[in-house]
Amino acid sequence: MTETAVAYSRSENYSRNVRGGRRRRPARVDYNEEFGNNLLPTKVWPAFLWSMFVSFLSVANPFLIQLATGAQSRDLYAGMAMQAGQSPYGQFFGTGGVLYYILTYVGSFFDTSIGLAILQFIVLLIAGIYFYKIAAYFSRSAQIATNLQHWFYVFILALNFGGIQASLFVLPVLMTSLWLLIRYFENAVRDELFILYGIDAAIAVMIYPKSILFWLVATLVLLVYNATHRQMARGVYQALATIFGFLLISYSVGYYTFVEQILGAAIQQTLRYELGVNVSYDGMWWTVAQVGLFCLLSGFLKHLLQSVMSFGEGQHTYSKVIAILTFLGQSAFLITSSHFVMSQLVLLLPYGFVLALLHHAPNEQIDLELEVTTDYSYPKTAFYLPIVLCLLVFLQPAMTYFVEGDLTKERGTIAQYIQEHSRDSELVYAWDDSAQIYLRSKRLSAATIITPTPYLDTQSNQESLSFDLKKNKARYIAVNRNVSMPDSIQSNVDDQYEKVDLGTEQLTLYEKK
Known part of the structure; x- marks a missing residue:
């Protein structure tokens, strides 16, 4: 049952109640039990192979550590310092979340950083699997989903060569929460699962605070959705479930900050410093140029404009609003950060690709069980500009070797x-x-x-x-x-x-x- 069909069914129930002269009560929720049966099978092997390849090229690999950028080297130092008994925020300055540094600590056991590469593999595998689920749902084509999954990993490699940064480790929770919301708008998610939504939000804050913008935007859209469909009681229940999930993780991980007595420093360095907005710093226009050039070369700018112009079609409206608002807000957030680095653009990938999928999504009247087969080339949809972006894969190691050798x-x-x-x-x-x-x-x-x-x-x-x-x-x-x-x-x-x-x-x- 599609989003439109669900809205129509609820409207009919409400109309019958009014015509019958009965007191208005919330309509009974009929969950879309067939949603999962109509989805295409998830292919795991492309995500597995790509995750292996990208993680092998991680600077956590002892043979590639000399290719680490300044930010990557500081994250590697964090693992070494914590293994030596130091605490983040108190004994070394840190802008990542508490959970990110705990992961860095775990990945640096046995006097080697190879554990970080293993953690990165797990992170990329989960993110890739859920990306495929989202792509297959919107496109209804295994071919298109696999095609876009390849480009998803290529963009990660281009923007964050060497990996092991907080902006990369937050991708799995972004993808899982996005998938939960997509299913909710198709009435295929029970309210209890919003505990997982809250858990994802807490994990995101405690890995990379900048990513929390997605949950803020999604919360506003959910409020409008529930109000429009006259289900505010469900909205309250979802809010309580989300808060419970958020507190479940924040209290568990926050205990570490109490034990180490670094709570105040953690708030100062992650929230006040990392989330600070500055519209007058030196080099701001260079940051604008980098973000703008990426949006152009990736094709995301084109897909954003097409999505805005397609609102009249009435397809996947709420998913489209979340993707557009978060993409624009996250872009503005990155631009107004006085310590922008290219790897932070990884945060735009989930929303940019969703916009591409929404524009390409087939008409809702097509049978959900029918797989759409069509010739599709992502570079072609963006005038082959993504191929130019692929040059970044070779640019960073080349600069390190030739320019900074x-x-x-x-x-x-x-x-x-x-x-x-x-x-x-x-x-x-x-x-x-x-x-x-x-x-x-x-x-x-x-x-x-x-x-x-x-x-x-x-x-x-x-x-x-x-x-x-x-x-x-x-x-x-x-x-x-x-x-x-x-x-x-x-x-x-x-x-x-x-x-x-x-x-x-x-x-x-x-x-x-």
Whole structure:
């Protein structure tokens, strides 16, 4: 039974009650028990193979760790630091959620980060399976669903080469909640399952706070949907179930913050810093250009405009509203973040592909049991621009190897020297845009903010880093000459440290006098 048919059935029930002169009561809910029987079988093997391939290319792979970006290296450092007994937010600055750092800790057991690659495989597999379910439902074609699933993973690889970032780990709960809502609009979900919806929302907040926008938009759409269909009592019950699911996870994971006494710092660094909006930071127009170019090359901009123009068709209206509003809101959220990185665009993939599917979805009058077979090419629908986006798959490793090759070698040279001339318990500091020196030397940072870039965009962070470094707890300080240093910190380094001549050009190593 489709969304339109459900609405018509409820309207008829209401009309009969009115004509019969009876007091108006909520119509009995007739669940669409046949919904699951009419779905295409889910293919798991494409998601399994793609997840294996993408996870093999993760920077958690010890052979590829030198390809880690600044953000990825800081996440790898988090795992190393937690294995050494440190806590996120308190002993090192963290913008990911509490649960993300717990996963990072688990994935870094046995003095290796290979566990993170395994966790990434699980995350990508779940996300891919539910993406296929959604694609097969809207398109009613296994061929189209498989085609789009391939592009789903290609886009992940292009935007987040190397993986292991919070924006990637949140994908499974986004996909599962989106699938739950799609089934609800077809009246195929009982209200009790909204406990899972609340659990997903809590997991999302505690992995990557920026992703919570989806649940905020969906909640508003659900409110309108329930009001329109005169089922506000169900809405209240769903809200209670959602709150229960949310609290079930938040209390369980939040217990860790109480034990470690980092609740206040966690709120400060994840909610206030990560969710802060800034419309006047330097480089904002460059961020606008990156987000806009991605929307154009991915084809999402074209599908967004087509979806907006297709509202008159009356198909999958509520799913369409959720996808459009979340896509626009998430794009604006990323643009107004003063520490945007390309990997955050992964958050747009679920909604962008849903918009493509909604525009391509066959007419509701087609028999649900009939599989639609048609020639379909996603690049063709977007003027072959997604093929250009695929170049990003090769761009990051190429830049690391050719452009930053000398800098990478110097980091290795300095890290080896530090490891050979210091004890395991001694602290160091890397005034750099990467945490590679910590990872290679296996030494911890002398400051809570482990790299000045990109965190010195607030006055409080500048004061915190300056205060930590002026304690002079670092045995060594490695300085990247291309990363600007405040005069007060530079004067302290000149007074308290002396240069170590290692023949490096872009990095300078200082040892405490």
